[in-house]
Amino acid sequence: MDSVAPTESPTPTRKRLGPSIGDVARLAGVSSQTVSRVSTGAERVRPETRDKVLAAMEKLGYSPNHAARALRYGRFGSIGVIAHHLSRTGEFHTIDALVEAARKNGFTVNLIDVESPSSDDVSVAVQRLTHQSIDGLVIIRAETATPDTLQLPRRLPIVVSDSRFIGHHPAVSTDQRAGIAQAVRHLLDLGHNTVHHLAGPADSSPAGVRIQAWQETLTSHGRPVPEVLRGDWSAASGHAAGAKLLDDASVTAILCANDEMAAGFMRAAHERGLRVPHDVSIIGFDDIPLSPYLWPPLTTVRQDFSAVGTALMDVLFRQIRSGQPLTDHRTTIPTELIVRGSTAAPRT
Amino acid sequence: MDSVAPTESPTPTRKRLGPSIGDVARLAGVSSQTVSRVSTGAERVRPETRDKVLAAMEKLGYSPNHAARALRYGRFGSIGVIAHHLSRTGEFHTIDALVEAARKNGFTVNLIDVESPSSDDVSVAVQRLTHQSIDGLVIIRAETATPDTLQLPRRLPIVVSDSRFIGHHPAVSTDQRAGIAQAVRHLLDLGHNTVHHLAGPADSSPAGVRIQAWQETLTSHGRPVPEVLRGDWSAASGHAAGAKLLDDASVTAILCANDEMAAGFMRAAHERGLRVPHDVSIIGFDDIPLSPYLWPPLTTVRQDFSAVGTALMDVLFRQIRSGQPLTDHRTTIPTELIVRGSTAAPRT
DNA sequence: CTGGGTGATGTTTACGTCAACATCTGAAGT
């Protein structure tokens, strides 16, 4: 670990924190070890003594210093999470599940965001986090960073949900290829000649995976592959893409790389007086909570973010417990096509 | 602090962690203090010595033990955040802004969720968090907990965005009363005789505030106050409410306590063949990213969650810096009515 | 009444780091 900067300390001066175990011990007239015993629960302490200690704690407003405990134990009870942009629905739900799973395992979650998905930024985030107090690291999305550009501390248990890290770190991800294939087939089965694709941004790896799966599925069915459209995951970009694409009457089916873009696309269709799904079928990806309540309800590919979060925590926890890395571990969470009202046979 | 449980340790045994500053010092042939100087940046160290040390660090894969630093400094560089249910849009955006603001101030965010919004659960969350390594605490929503039921460690800087804690802890919140009043007036101005209200659950304090503001606004305009409907913030509950309410032809305008419920309500209207806004006007609350892309685009009251998050961090940071609590501090973030396509004059 | 527990409590020490102070080296000024 090179320069190891001073973590731009929030407050440079040293402060006297709350009362210590020693202060409690003095007040209670016992040794600090007895206070420690009370504070850690169990142990054999006479009820009478325990009460004295508890009273002293209460009086002084004592609470244990976690830094000291962490130092003593060599553990922090916390895991680090790096996410690219928190407001993305998918990452958010994953984090939600992760936090819950962490709590159930007695851990807390230390969250850090990455402003732009550049490699530098991610490195800084990693450095900041690993200088924090964590027992393990979850990388939800590292975007442009690669296993090589990322200088991770050795011995730190890691799990990743970014497909490009597979083989380098244990990974958990949804089966996006299968999901996309299902979606494309669904539209072809309905009678559409081909399927257009509104993809995520070029620097996003899941966007790339989805494009590839879409192309392959079309090709394997002998269908023409239209030019791919690019969005940035936002509903606004979906709306813009709709404005461009929907003047072309040959477009009967569009697969959007996430539900937000699908919502934007759908609004563009409404604005043009096109009926969904009669004039154009729209299918999304993710199945966000609002998808069933769009109009018409959105057909989409459900990703089980909650399962991803749980699995991430599970894999990480196993490494923490054993002290052994699971380098080539790989969990794949299946996706599911949810057919709602936004897809139908093309008008003839 | 009563019983102070043992934080159900994730792994009870002590492990030898990575190499320590001493190992690096030995390998580099210098004292540990010199290594410390290099590791903390600045200080006067001969370039030649510095290089030796850096090489040794690299070789051993050294990274500083944050627990030891935190113990030494009396600071953690981390703030705790308690949120009720992460998947709620509002809390999520607040957290997003909070994380960003924290990063800019050199802090990291320690997140903990609360399964059910019971007082007990929140207390447990607080205890778990304060036993973690935090310099300050943000309570996004404490729900049923009150300032009295919550045993907070003394000396811990706190900021809250839950209105019931005002006067007990510094608070930051959006001006929901004003937002609701704006929304109601907007509908009355359009010519609606009265406005129905789909509220949040009974145990939610913001839901209560919104109900009250809605009632007051109607009353002050001399309008009848319809019976309040209850939802649970979810789109599904909005849909169910729509199913109940929309058979009553006298209902021309509905104010939903959040956008998700408004989306569900709107779908219910579509399903009945009612046109929005011609047959019924619908207005939401929050302005989530998808609101402009519902069909029709949703008129709503925008809450600036990002500003809330930034302000929370700001208030907390000031306390951390000064060491002084800001007990009766209060920041109110204004709301803004965003008129889109889902509201119009009632049909005559 | 005595030796061998057993349970309650106290003492010591180390976790890894860094501030404060101590020491050392060498160069510049007289």
Next chain:
DNA sequence: ACTTCAGATGTTGACGTAAACATCACCCAG
């Protein structure tokens, strides 16, 4: 040659905690 001083580096100690070990009081079997 002899301070004087500044910069580089080393030594000591303390942050708060809990494990390991030590001690002490007391009870019971023989």
